[in-house]
Amino acid sequence: MNDQQKQFVLAFVAYAAQRDLPLEKLCRLSGIELGTLTPGGNFEIGPKQFNDLWLNACHLSNDPLFGLHLGESLQLAALGAVGEIIKSSTTVGQGVEHAVALAPLITDLFEMSIEHDAQAFTLRLHPDENRRAASPFAFGQMTSFFLVFAVHELDGLILARIRPERVTMPFAEAAAPELERILRCAPTRSDNDYAISFDKKYWDMPILTANYALQESLLQKVGSAASGKVGSGSWQDKVQQYLLKNAYLGIVSLEEMAANFNVSPRSLQRRLKDEQVTYQDLADDVRKSLALHYLESGGYYVKEISYMLGYNELSAFSRAFKRWTGTTPAGYQKLS
Known part of the structure; x- marks a missing residue:
């Protein structure tokens, strides 16, 4: 595992603790030693363990949308190097391009691309079918996480509540109201398309880098x-x-x-x-x-x-x- 993947696992476990999940049980059921999950620690988690971590978190929280809620609660500042790259960008478009390029450092379950047309830019996830087959539950949760994370982090970059133009993904009918609340857009059902589109006007907007500093300051305040x-x-x-x-x-x-x-x-x-x-x-x-x-x-x-x-x-x-x-x-x- 690289440092960004480890950072994500630590953020995942911190959120599980915030949700009041029994961490020892969560890790034991997932074949992970809780004591090894420390910042800067030399822990390794394989595909099956990562899949089981998501599966057991959803089960213990009784929340099938755990990935969406994690994405809603997490900030760029919590993801270390990813936030540093976004911080160095001057426009939303540059930040999105940097984030897409860094996505493989966080997950190898899919790749991301950016598509443009006259009205919108679209972030699309491209599954790695072999890795999806090895970790199917983690794949579903991670795709949901990335889609909602995109919405809330664009918010943070320009200090505005952005509404996507369109969201396409597989989902259960019962999840539709919560998906619409979190994504601020009624999702369109698709068996194998994972994409989120935003108005083109946001692409060239300047990033409020001071807001990233504000996120870091708040996280430090919470920690202390x-x-x-x-x-x-x-x-x-x-x-x-x-x-x-x-x-x-x-x-x-x-x-x-x-x-x-x-x-x-x-x-x-x-x-x-x-x-x-x-x-x-x-x-x-x-x-x-x-x-x-x-x-x-x-x-x-x-x-x-x-x-x-x-x-x-x-x-x-x-x-x-x-x-x-x-x-x-x-x-x-x-x-x-």
């Missing part, structure tokens, strides 16, 4: 932050960490958060209530934490911070900040 108020296994801790890691695209809704954890919004609300907290409480705590983090960094204007935290009006952000701290954002920034 204390655990939740009732322990690292609590729902409020998992929700807080998810909110922090994905806050470069704004604060996600309760419905989106629940879907990513494969529970209903009502169930998530009930579990948080059992821990004597509400989703709104956690979202406000994260907004406050991020506001202080951005203001102390000195790298953002107050209006930018207001926008990043999801406030439509600067005045609304200022009122919330004064409620949290007793002073205005500008006043706090001067003190910092």
